Amino acid sequence: MIEFYPQIKLVHVSAVMLSGSFFALRGLSLLAGLAWPRFAPVRYLSYGIDTVLLTAAMMLLTILPREVYANGWLLVKLGFVASYVVLGILAFRPQRGTGTRVALLSAAVLCFLQAYCIARAHHPAGALYLAGVL
Structure with missing residues (x-):
């Protein structure tokens, strides 16, 4: 495969x-x-x-191979993906006000971006690692 x-x-x-x-x-x-x-x-x-x-x-x-996931980046990424999904579901509920919806959508996009950065870096710090902060 x-x-x-x-x-x-x-x-x-x-x-x-x-x-x-x-x-x-x-x-x-x-x-x-x-x-x-x-x-x-x-x-x-x-x-x-x-x-x-x-x-x-x-x-x-x-x-x-399992060695690719040795530093725990995949588990952290999955946490951000789960947060992205939950925040997205909450944001699309019809009873939300505009301010709440903006906050939920913004938080969901930030979770998506961090999950993306973690996947790119293969490091749990994601964006911080790519930016050279860590």
């Missing part, structure tokens, strides 16, 4: 970028008062993208 690593990683990274971009677009549209981000086909498209993302991630997890 390792021979398919480049293709699986490409699918994973593409799905990450598509998922994050689509989330940001939906969030900004919701803040603008548009209704389409809550339509069922839009939600299902988001679920489909995230399913591809998770499937590729699980495939990568099974084919890469």
